Amino acid sequence: MDQRHVEGDLVLDETLFTEEEILARLKELAAEIERDYAGRDILLVGVLRGAVMVMADLARSLDRHVEMDWMAVSSYGSGTKSSGVVRILKDLDTDVSGRDVLIVEDIIDTGLTLSWLITNLRSRGPASVEIATLLRKPDAVQTEIDVKYVGFDIPNAFVVGYGLDFSEKYRNLRCIGTLAPHVYS
Numbered sequence: 001m002d003q004r005h006v007e008g009d010l011v012l013d014e015t016l017f018t019e020e021e022i023l024a025r026l027k028e029l030a031a032e033i034e035r036d037y038a039g040r041d042i043l044l045v046g047v048l049r050g051a052v053m054v055m056a057d058l059a060r061s062l063d064r065h066v067e068m069d070w071m072a073v074s075s076y077g078s079g080t081k082s083s084g085v086v087r088i089l090k091d092l093d094t095d096v097s098g099r100d101v102l103i104v105e106d107i108i109d110t111g112l113t114l115s116w117l118i119t120n121l122r123s124r125g126p127a128s129v130e131i132a133t134l135l136r137k138p139d140a141v142q143t144e145i146d147v148k149y150v151g152f153d154i155p156n157a158f159v160v161g162y163g164l165d166f167s168e169k170y171r172n173l174r175c176i177g178t179l180a181p182h183v184y185s
Ligand code: 5GP
Pocket: 050, 075, 076, 082, 106, 107, 108, 109, 110, 111, 112, 113, 114, 157, 158, 159, 160, 164, 165, 166
């Protein structure tokens, strides 16, 4: 669906990125990834459920073979702020030891989820672990986490669309928009 299908909700404050802008940026990131991983196999690890769209489009933008696997973790108890408590809901099916792992994320906010995930994956003995995220919020820039591929740095607002939800809605919105604060406050 696109913007006109959610207009009745009166909740999308502003479109931050159109589908075309997202795809163009992912294509640029894919070119960087192809360069950096030349001659090496890549295991893309998508973080469910938000990263589904990013994973699908980033993987298809890569003009080379990749493997894909998925993890589901829960970091949000409720509401819109990270709880810092991470639980594995679905683990990888792939043995990552000796593999070049590229984590594919939708958004990094506090970075709590990701730093937990990196520590967890590193403990399994991979050759490397890097991160690609479509969106990054200001707090994440200040953390120690070294994010190799960033689509867009965005302001500190709650965003939905392109895989990102609010109460499981808006994931299938083609664009990314900010949600009006009255909806979640
Ligand atoms: P962190 O642990 O970095 O604070 O949070 C990461 C997770 O929180 C993301 O994978 C995503 O599920 C959720 N999240 C963080 N910011 C937003 C946002 O602006 N919109 C939505 N829909 N989810 C967010």
